[in-house]
Amino acid sequence: SAALPEVIEMLNAEIATHQRTQPAVALEAIFIRDDLRAAAGLPPAEGELTAEAIWAQDVKFAQVMEQVPATKHRRALESFKAANPDKWADILLGAINSVSPRLCREFAQVLIAEGKLDQLKETLRRLINQHMASSELLLWLAKDRSDAFADIVGPEMFRAMLSAMEDDLFSNRRGNRLRDYLVADADLMADLIGSADLEIVTDLTRALQLSPCFDDERDRRSLLGRILKICPAIQPIVSGEQVKQDNALLVSWESLERRKKEYQELVHKKIPENSKEIAIARSYGDLAENHEYKAAKEMQKLLLQRKAELELELSRARGTDFSDATGETVSPGTIVQITELDTGHTETFAILGAWDSDPERGVVSYLSPIAQALMGHKPGDELVLELEHGQKRYRIETIKPWNQAQTAPVPEPAQPVQQTELPETEHHTQTTPHDVTGQLPQPVPASDSTESKSPQPD
Structure with missing residues (x-):
């Protein structure tokens, strides 16, 4: 329409205004502008700011991605890849432990699509084994449980989950979505400890008993009951009775x-x-x-x-x-x-x-x-x-x-x-x-x- 050039001009003005102070807003405006121009068959104007130009600035990648609307996550990631062809994968791997479960999934999908699954799994194993994995990252893994990560979802991940839940508690973060999901998903415990031997299950049971993360003791008893169903041999530990x-x-x-x-x-x-x-x-x-x-x-x-x-x-x-x-x-x-x-x-x-x-x-x-x-x-x-x-x-x-x-x-x-x-x-x-x-x-x-x-x- 006749008004389209004026709308694009207004968007360009907003993009220039917010490119440094609110780069996520500028990115969203760029995507809208480009979609309008493509729908009308108009060529890009000379000197317009692009998504790659926004990423070329000194921006905090993870923070910007969190502020981008979820429907634009994949597009923002593709533009980031184009702006950083040599180092985008390392940046995503470095940021995956500090973003939301939704973004963890987006990062993983992009990395896997580009043949970076091995590097991703190596990063996840290191974070889990060192008990450095965030509760958000672990929540994504617990919800996803795809075949690509079947060998990661196991007893060490359960130990990392207990550690992350305690970190959230002592950091005074509101709520504990990881704990709530651990209690709500009745099938998760079997995936976490099903392949563990008795000694490891015993150690994890004691860690769960001592964890300060359960305000409602019914939640703790529910999890202990699931472990006991999977591994009846730990009955003496759960009940406190001596082995006959x-x-x-x-x-x-x-x-x-x-x-x-x-x-x-x-x-x-x-x-x-x-x-x-x-x-x-x-x-x-x-x-x-x-x-x-x-x-x-x-x-x-x-x-x-x-x-x-x-x-x-x-x-x-x-x-x-x-x-x-x-x-x-x-x-x-x-x-x-x-x-x-x-x-x-x-x-x-x-x-x-x-x-x-x-x-x-x-x-x-x-x-x-x-x-x-x-x-x-x-x-x-x-x-x-x-x-x-x-x-x-x-x-x-x-x-x-x-x-x-x-x-x-x-x-x-x-x-x-x-x-x-x-x-x-x-x-x-x-x-x-x-x-x-x-x-x-x-x-x-x-x-x-x-x-x-x-x-x-x-």
Whole structure:
């Protein structure tokens, strides 16, 4: 229209007036002016101030970006890149810890689009590991949780969140959006500590208990409840009760190493892979109808359930080579021969640890029903056993220490797993189990045992 040149002239006057005192206002006016001119097909006038000229001044980048309207953030960033082609990425990485969650997201999207993801992740890890990450930066990461940052959202980030919340508290900043979001997002805790071992979860639980950031104790109890659901082994820390020592599990070294390896695979492989699957599925949006997300979350539930079960089992485990079995009475680590009195049929059992079971080789867990019925009896004792087809009478013929009955050469014992901190177990002299025939058995988790009926995730 005829009035358009006058409007553009007025905008140019405003831009010149505010270019130094209010550069964000000048930038917005430049974008409006350029849009009007483009819509009318008018060429730029000679000598007009550009967005690049505003950025070329000595301005505070982060402060200006916060003052630019959110709808103009991306355009302002593109103009900043054009004005600083060699150093824009370093400036964005340096400023990302001092801007709002919305701008954190914008900065990240621009950096990723320009192939700077590795540098961005390196910056985020450094800020988190040094507990220098701001609550705004952490709030963006907690809300986003995209697949690009799945390996950053973890236990160290939870520790950094507690530190940032305390910094906000002691700096008298109003409100605490990070704390509020941590309490409100029921799924966040599983992403933060799901891949952590028991020692780290214990340390984080104590830090949460001591944190001064929770005015409402119900919020703290809610978070502790979520941690306890993910990791039941920390119950004594949450409740303040002493751990009971009378529920130890006697286990062979081979079965203990097998459990440790399963735990390690969960912590270092399966759970992190599942976290990445969740992050990818979340990026598809519309979680209510997102079948990939629901499936990944269901798998997370199974994996965390199995992790919790293993932590409880390993915290109770007492490794042994059964060298203390004497053979005077039936006990773990003995080979027992019994005779059915009605038929004269004899059977032999090697009664071993809680997680040893190979019925075809005669290996049974000391927690199995038949082992519990035989426990404590001596040679010559007669007893009635409750079997599938009714009761039968048996006599104990012989009892031998399982350790002394080995005839095959003992292979080198398995080396302890070092990569992952595991619940402490009591140790006795280490040897490798053998079955009653002297051949090295391959016991499987004791499906007959009341202690080993937990489902395992695929």
